[in-house]
Amino acid sequence: RKEVEQDPGPFNVPEGATVAFNCTYSNSASQSFFWYRQDCRKEPKLLMSVYSSGNEDGRFTAQLNRASQYISLLIRDSKLSDSATYLCVVTLRGDYGQNFVFGPGTRLSVLP
Amino acid sequence: NAGVTQTPKFQVLKTGQSMTLQCAQDMNHEYMSWYRQDPGMGLRLIHYSVGAGITDQGEVPNGYNVSRSTTEDFPLRLLSAAPSQTSVYFCASSFNGVGSKVYEQYFGPGTRLTVT
Numbered sequence: 001r002k003e004v005e006q007d008p009g010p011f012n013v014p015e016g017a018t019v020a021f022n023c024t025y026s027n028s029a030s031q032s033f034f035w036y037r038q039d040c041r042k043e044p045k046l047l048m049s050v051y052s053s054g055n056e057d058g059r060f061t062a063q064l065n066r067a068s069q070y071i072s073l074l075i076r077d078s079k080l081s082d083s084a085t086y087l088c089v090v091t092l093r094g095d096y097g098q099n100f101v102f103g104p105g106t107r108l109s110v111l112p
Numbered sequence: 113n114a115g116v117t118q119t120p121k122f123q124v125l126k127t128g129q130s131m132t133l134q135c136a137q138d139m140n141h142e143y144m145s146w147y148r149q150d151p152g153m154g155l156r157l158i159h160y161s162v163g164a165g166i167t168d169q170g171e172v173p174n175g176y177n178v179s180r181s182t183t184e185d186f187p188l189r190l191l192s193a194a195p196s197q198t199s200v201y202f203c204a205s206s207f208n209g210v211g212s213k214v215y216e217q218y219f220g221p222g223t224r225l226t227v228t
Contacts (some may be wrong), residue, residue, distance in 0.1 A: 004154070009203075027216055031214065032214035041219055042221070042222075043219035043220060043222055044155070044202070044219050045219070046216045046217075073119055087154065087155070091214050094160065094164060094166050094168060094170075095166055096160075096162040096208075097143050097160070097162045097208045097209070098146070098209055098214045099160060099170065100145075100155075100157070100204075100217060101157075102147075102154040102155040102156075103154055104152055104153060104154040105154060
């Protein structure tokens with residue numbers, strides 16, 4: 001079983017739609033959680049951190065459920081510029097530091 | 113700040129050749145890492161380092177070597193290239209958190225490697 005699993009996608013939605021991405025992780029020792037965004041043929045960039053209390057950044061809301069080992073990302077009022085692959089990330093402590101473990105990503109296409 | 117830089121951007125190797133992928137950062141980050149990204153697999157950690165002289169293996173270290181002689185540079189060496197190493201390679205860096213503190217990783221633009 002993969003450490004981090006995500007909706008397989010792709011998601012094709014019209015502009016203005018609300019879209020939700022789901023992510024589950026297998027290791028209960030995972031300590032920190034993030035959503036990264038990756039545009040086609042580009043490097044990943046941090047979208048937002050995810051906290052147990054839930055957090056919001058404009059049109060983006062992230063939730064974490066440690067008991068269920070589940071993370072979500074909600075995008076409201078989708079824009080064409082939201083088209084990208086969304087990567088769920090958890091961290092696990094290695095011998096020397098916290099290592100990032102990436103999910104395979106879910107691709108989003110927002111259509112005009 | 114240039115951030116994280118990687119060279120080359122593209123490379124084609126023949127099976128059995130060796131090469132070094134370069135990575136440098138100018139943010140004084142202790143933590144540096146190498147990932148490979150393959151379709152459907154996400155990014156997988158190859159090796160990481162938390163400072164000069166300190167490196168450790170990640171999930172997929174076989175066939176790769178690293179060393180860290182300075183804070184700024186973290187080269188990745190392919191010892192004898194194989195077609196299975198065809199991939200996109202990303203270098204990343206961050207401050208190294210204490211305890212459970214985790215900092216954002218910044219990524220370089222990637223190196224697209226093809227091994228024939």
